[in-house]
Amino acid sequence: MTTLIVANDSSSTEDAENIKKACKGLGTDETVLISILAHRNVAQRKLVRLAYEDIFQENLIQQLRSELSGSFERAICNWTMDPAERDAAFINEALKKETLDYKVIIEIACSRTSEEFHAVKLSYQLLYKHCLEEDVASKTIGNIRRLLVAVVSTYRYDGDEFDESLAHLEADILHQVIEKKAFNDDEIIRILCTRSKKQLCATFSTFRNMYGTAITKGLLADSINEYMTALRTTIRCIKNPRRYLAKVLCHALNDLVAEEHALNRVIISRAEEDLKEISELYFRRNGITLDNSVAKKTSGNYKTFLLALLGNK
């Protein structure tokens, strides 16, 4: 469920005009920006972007970028973007980092529906004139390339059916791979990256029933091994994306310097989806509400904005 408090009677023309007014002159009235944008859903924000372009012949997001700065700028601009474009931009940023941020790529590829992720890939092509697969492939090597390319390529089946006997068969294959420590075996990537999420959840739970341990436990490496971490991230994201995202928020709030973008990314991309459930899982994990953690660890307009997205008036 969404945490957003949406104004149902908004007018996109009025919104655009009020945003323009808030941006006029030397200072910017951030409170007005928050009071409008943090309470518009995805369809309303699109209409505001269109109205802004129409009335002022200016791109709303560019206007916001030129007026604002820091974490608040990043957050409100991301929020105002089309969701598929925003995810495409997150992935592009992850690919451009000196050390490629593979976790962001897995998070987005595995926590969106197939249709949503396909829209991300279309947006990626429009924005960067490349396909996502080629950029992921050309920036990676070895096992991590095989895993990441497969994760972003497949258009997974999104149906609810799953095959119990296939779950047994493939839990067994995965167990053999783990027993033999043959982690670069093609089978592990084939299973994780082509089967539907429902089928994989059945396979993971069969694995636990058959072998008495979670599959991720068998994929712990002695030292830091990116590929093994990426395998575990993929499994966690597929098994329980909300729990995974609650953990991402927890890490981000514990180390805002290293993980500041993650806080922004998860809150903004899930606010209209399932941030309520993620927030509950966060509370269960940490014994403090997500709202309280955000309030403690952020400040200023950034704090006000995130708390508004979290459902605080």
Add this chain to the structure above:
Amino acid sequence: MTTLIVANDSSSTEDAENIKKACKGLGTDETVLISILAHRNVAQRKLVRLAYEDIFQENLIQQLRSELSGSFERAICNWTMDPAERDAAFINEALKKETLDYKVIIEIACSRTSEEFHAVKLSYQLLYKHCLEEDVASKTIGNIRRLLVAVVSTYRYDGDEFDESLAHLEADILHQVIEKKAFNDDEIIRILCTRSKKQLCATFSTFRNMYGTAITKGLLADSINEYMTALRTTIRCIKNPRRYLAKVLCHALNDLVAEEHALNRVIISRAEEDLKEISELYFRRNGITLDNSVAKKTSGNYKTFLLALLGNK
């Protein structure tokens, strides 16, 4: 260009009623079926299917299947299907064969646009409750699996831009792979299966300019090697799909027993697309027109139907 002669003033209701009449009684009037269906474009055929369902509460394709038999049945049913569903069915059939028909999969994946092929994948999921990627992956192993899964997975960039320096760089990588006979190197699959077709054509022509030979020449194996053949098929389909399809027609017409489905598949799937150009290439290659070859090698209603699709009244 299409070879189809389309009736612009057709009525889907009348078409449906006339088809029903042609199917009534003991015999079936195949001439009527051909005179209608072979002269309707994809949108008109869809309307006829809908009208038929609406008026008679029957599925038109099932009705045709129950009335007809042999090559003609197969051809007219395939023709009446939605193109994406038809391609999905071709691929499913290729996957179900005792020896998997990987060439059909490559042909469809590489000769359709990214958008068209995505529609095929959606149809595949609706029809078979699996994603195409998982079925390809679970029915193959080793190098051929890596190639085929990559070929069907990527949503290639379809834009016209290409990067000259990248073409040089990747022609060089491909040359090194070939020199070292390291054909199972990840790079060859990465390049062939993630780059856009325009980029790959630039790479192939750079390869020819730099090394004085076509890249496919370097991929000839001493004995029959499915993976090497699949690599060459992929390259040919990307480089010049029409020439490739002209060759498929040529093989099919030379051995209708082994390759009968290929004749049906190529004529039916390209009649409304580029069968004119394919037909010209066929003539240049064989010194006999495609129409004449088809007329010589087929007979009965099947012959009449294929010739009608080829633009013969």
